[in-house]
Amino acid sequence: MKKFTSVITTAGAAALLATGMGFSGATMAEDAGLSESAKKGKEIAFGRGAGNCLACHQMKGGNLAGNIGPALIAMEARYPEREDLVAVLKDPRDKFGDQTIMPPFGANKILSDEEINNIVDYLYTL
Numbered sequence: 001m002k003k004f005t006s007v008i009t010t011a012g013a014a015a016l017l018a019t020g021m022g023f024s025g026a027t028m029a030e031d032a033g034l035s036e037s038a039k040k041g042k043e044i045a046f047g048r049g050a051g052n053c054l055a056c057h058q059m060k061g062g063n064l065a066g067n068i069g070p071a072l073i074a075m076e077a078r079y080p081e082r083e084d085l086v087a088v089l090k091d092p093r094d095k096f097g098d099q100t101i102m103p104p105f106g107a108n109k110i111l112s113d114e115e116i117n118n119i120v121d122y123l124y125t126l
Contacts, residue, residue: 030061034125040115041122050110051119056102060126069102075123082120089116 031039044051046062053059056068066102088095090106090113105111111119 015017026040035121037118038121038125041118042122045119045122051115072123072126075126083122085120086116089119
């Protein structure tokens with residue numbers, strides 16, 4: 001049975017590598033026009049670590065996206081004042097109330113101010 005488990009684990013790892021661990025195959029071409037800050041923001045947003053936006057949101061180019069939060073599209077049109085989007089990432093409870101399940105990334109020091117600004121730079125490209 002251990003051999004079978006090992007094969008599944010290896011197959012699962014191979015599948016993640018083949019899908020780019022949450023990135024689409026067109027990632028390199030899509031990233032060509034991004035600023036360095038936006039590239040860092042995309043890495044944080046798509047990463048399965050501290051940002052992990054794909055756990056709850058659909059985003060262009062993201063695989064294995066969640067459907068708990070709204071799709072992250074037309075972000076600059078939805079948040080024409082950059083500070084408003086920064087504030088949502090820092091502490092969404094201020095806008096959505098205490099019942100929101102979105103983590104307060106800034107208030108709980110999950111992400112630094114620089115990381116939040118990187119993510120906003122990326123979100124403004126969507």
